[in-house]
Amino acid sequence: MRSETPTARLTVGFDLDMTLIDSRPGIKAAYEALSAETGAFIDADAAITRLGPPLDEELAYWFPADEIPAMADRYRAIYPTYAIEPTPAMPGAREAIAAVQALGGRAIVVTAKHEPNARLHLAHLGIEPDAVIGWLWAEAKAGALREYEAQVYVGDHVGDVRGARTAGALSVVVPTGPCPESELRAAGADVVLPDLTALPEWLEGYLAASPA
Secondary structure, three states: OOOOOOOOOOEEEEOOEOOOEOOHHHHHHHHHHHHHHHOOOOOHHHHOOOOOOOHHHHHOOOOOHHHHHHHHHHHHHHHHHHHOOOOOEOOOHHHHHHHHHHOOOEEEEEOOOOHHHHHHHHHHHOOOOOEEEOOOOHHHHHHHHHHOOOOEEEEOOHHHHHHHHHHOOEEEEOOOOOOOHHHHHHOOOOEEOOOHHHHHHHHHHHHHHOOO
16 A cells, blocks of 8 residues: 555545445355355345445344344454455546546545455555545544545445535545435435546546636
């Protein structure tokens, strides 16, 4: 990873799952492995339609409340074995990060995912943001976005919209995850792009229209 504290006029935050990476194949494999190991039924195909919220929320569909902390720990432990290799980058992900940096800005990843696993994904795919902050969901993402003075947050979920708005950042979304465009707009997204391949051009226009 690059240095985490560069001085830059522009800071853009990015969500990870279904924004920068298509985590469905890897997460499905990890859930199937957890199911096989524990003997508990987990509908992995259903689980990967609900990506975005914290892990504990999904595990609550499949395990009693008192077992969730241990199952979450176990899932995170086996995750690197099953989920990193099969997970591809979303179209335009590398280029989106590079576009921010080419403009003299810094690109940070703010995600609900277990931070060590988030870093493994990015390293495996050769995506190099300036900082990675994990374990933050929805409004909780605002703390990291404020700390890094992010003007823009890019995500795919209504939770990402809420995080951006709580932080006072512009909410830019791509309907590449579980939330359709209509739902993202209804949640208050400021900008909807078809996918990340459109971000570099949008970003240039955003900067051109911003006060010097």
